[in-house]
Amino acid sequence: MSTEAVANTDLPTQAPKAILFDLDGTLLDTAADLGAALNHMLEQHQRPAVPDHEFRPLASHGANGLLQLGFGDHFHANKQSLREQFLTRYESNIATHTVLYKGTQELLSELSKRGIAVAIVTNKPTFLTKLLLPEFSLLAPIEVVVCGDTLNVAKPDPAPLMHAAQALSVAASDCWYVGDAERDIEAGRRAGMRTILAEYGYIHANDEPHKWQADHHISAPNELIKLLP
Numbered sequence: 001m002s003t004e005a006v007a008n009t010d011l012p013t014q015a016p017k018a019i020l021f022d023l024d025g026t027l028l029d030t031a032a033d034l035g036a037a038l039n040h041m042l043e044q045h046q047r048p049a050v051p052d053h054e055f056r057p058l059a060s061h062g063a064n065g066l067l068q069l070g071f072g073d074h075f076h077a078n079k080q081s082l083r084e085q086f087l088t089r090y091e092s093n094i095a096t097h098t099v100l101y102k103g104t105q106e107l108l109s110e111l112s113k114r115g116i117a118v119a120i121v122t123n124k125p126t127f128l129t130k131l132l133l134p135e136f137s138l139l140a141p142i143e144v145v146v147c148g149d150t151l152n153v154a155k156p157d158p159a160p161l162m163h164a165a166q167a168l169s170v171a172a173s174d175c176w177y178v179g180d181a182e183r184d185i186e187a188g189r190r191a192g193m194r195t196i197l198a199e200y201g202y203i204h205a206n207d208e209p210h211k212w213q214a215d216h217h218i219s220a221p222n223e224l225i226k227l228l229p
């Protein structure tokens, strides 16, 4: 993958009025805490631990993606109970190893200087998002936060993105969406937003991000600044 910000289309000529961000794998590197919760559960169930390089690329797929990785078919037979155990464990250790991606502070302060609004659109459930954001002083002030259960549909449906745009009183066409998963780029495209792939996030070796048709790729959060006209 490239290390430079690359554009599939021309560089934007118009600045966005708002930039919406995915959370896991885009603003916050949450993989270590998600993986620790999974491995704690695997230990409880006398199953082998999953190494970092295996759980990390699945961290954007939430509890289901991680439990499927660790428990395989056993997950499908015990979905509800395993999900509950996982979420309880993750909830009580949600910000032990989680960190902001380097360059996020520079990016957010540049957006604030330029008067560009910011929102978060995540598939993480509300109860977890509400616990996590106050742990990061840069993210705590973000007022518009749309979670996986805010509406009755989640990404790749575009509705959560449209909901955030509406809450900011900005047209969807004046928003950009930044995310690291195929469902993020699909949701952004369907919402009519310019899409930016955070290729520093949780992209699996079997993924084909060049096929997702993001408008731009960035390899660090502050590379987004270079895309602003």
Ligand SMILES: O=C(O)COP(=O)(O)O
Pocket (backbone or CB within 6 Å): 022, 023, 024, 025, 059, 060, 061, 062, 063, 121, 122, 123, 124, 125, 148
């Ligand atoms: O927890 C999830 O399901 C993924 O969260 P994300 O949408 O912020 O990547």
